[in-house]
Amino acid sequence: MDSSTWIAVASIVTTGLTIALGCMCPALGEGRAVAVALTSLAQQPDASATITRTLFVGLAMIETMAIYCLVIALLLLFANPLLK
Amino acid sequence: MNLSSDQTVWWRFGVIELNLTIATTWGMMILMVAGARLLTRHLELKAPISRWQAGLEIVVTAICGQIKQVGLEQARRYLAFLGTLFLFIALSCLGTVVPGFKPPTGSLSTTTALALCVFLAVPAFGIRNDGLRGYLKTYTEPTPFMLPFNIISELSRTMALAVRLFGNMMSGVMIIAILVTITPLLFPILMTLLGLLTGMVQAYIFSILAAVYIAAATQTRLKDTSHG
Numbered sequence: 001m002d003s004s005t006w007i008a009v010a011s012i013v014t015t016g017l018t019i020a021l022g023c024m025c026p027a028l029g030e031g032r033a034v035a036v037a038l039t040s041l042a043q044q045p046d047a048s049a050t051i052t053r054t055l056f057v058g059l060a061m062i063e064t065m066a067i068y069c070l071v072i073a074l075l076l077l078f079a080n081p082l083l084k
Numbered sequence: 085m086n087l088s089s090d091q092t093v094w095w096r097f098g099v100i101e102l103n104l105t106i107a108t109t110w111g112m113m114i115l116m117v118a119g120a121r122l123l124t125r126h127l128e129l130k131a132p133i134s135r136w137q138a139g140l141e142i143v144v145t146a147i148c149g150q151i152k153q154v155g156l157e158q159a160r161r162y163l164a165f166l167g168t169l170f171l172f173i174a175l176s177c178l179g180t181v182v183p184g185f186k187p188p189t190g191s192l193s194t195t196t197a198l199a200l201c202v203f204l205a206v207p208a209f210g211i212r213n214d215g216l217r218g219y220l221k222t223y224t225e226p227t228p229f230m231l232p233f234n235i236i237s238e239l240s241r242t243m244a245l246a247v248r249l250f251g252n253m254m255s256g257v258m259i260i261a262i263l264v265t266i267t268p269l270l271f272p273i274l275m276t277l278l279g280l281l282t283g284m285v286q287a288y289i290f291s292i293l294a295a296v297y298i299a300a301a302t303q304t305r306l307k308d309t310s311h312g
Contacts, residue, residue: 053153053292060289064244067251074258 007082015073022069029062089186090193109188112175143171147291154295155303162298165205169198170291173249177283180257180276187283190253192246199246202294203238210301222301245293252286 001009037055041048075081089104096102123136133141147167151159176187188194210219223234256279263272 049153053150056285057289057292057296060248060285060293064248064251067248067255070255071247071251074254 004083007080011076011080011083015076018069018073018076022066022073026062026066029065030059033058033062089188090191104186105188105191105194108176108186109194112172112179112188116171116175150292151295154292155299156295162209162295165201166291166295166298169201169294170287173198173287173290174284177253177280177287180279180283187253187257189249190257192250195246195250195253198249198290199242202245202297203242205294206238206297206301209298213302219301241293241297245290249286249290252282256282 033055037051041051044051089108092104094102094104094107120140123140126134127137128134144163144167147170148159148163151162151166156162173189176189179185180187189198207219210222213219214221223231256275260272260275260279263275
């Protein structure tokens, strides 16, 4: 196999790993965040507006990590600079 | 595969090129400006107001309220910038229900431009509020050792803003494009619904984060006076 094939193989394997890990870890984090937010919503329903807003902003922050992984994975698959 | 609408180029002259992203952006800008002009032509102060004016007032007061909740008390001052950001991103997300529409926020160049606007607006508002010295002082808080980290965070959050919006919008469009080739009947509609939801959340997040950054840059004097 020539080098470009090896690069393609490595890219595909790395893409799978990137998406797998990059979905798993932010999912755990988001799960924790939502669980805590639900608990505090149940304790203080009056503060629901603040809690929900902070939750959304925080979730977007956490989700950014997953989005980074997605962008890297898509770059590796469809716009790989090494395979030109 | 076409990653973004930047790759559809119609006309090129040197470094200037006219691509689908620019065309859609200008189309949306014309639509929004013309719509706002039409709606605000006959504004009424008295009770029988038109339906459109009521809708517009709901949008404006809702954005104003959200800005106030972040901690910017003089929401009117920031309404033009933050409201424009929100409305532009929200409209480009809502436009995906039109077949053939490619959201301009699904291209990294548009989102980078929006993030750069935030990057420049934060010091602009900060200097207008506290003066140059007062704004520069926010970089050395809580201690001067934090100076490099504050600068790094300023740069990295700009990149995060751009990549977050780009990734969300582009992945939504791309997932729909892939699903159309696999299961063309019902599934893409559901994913379009999900894309609408995430798009609206992203529009909200983008403008709220911009508001939070501006609030962090402008609130030093308020804090100082409140603590005596």
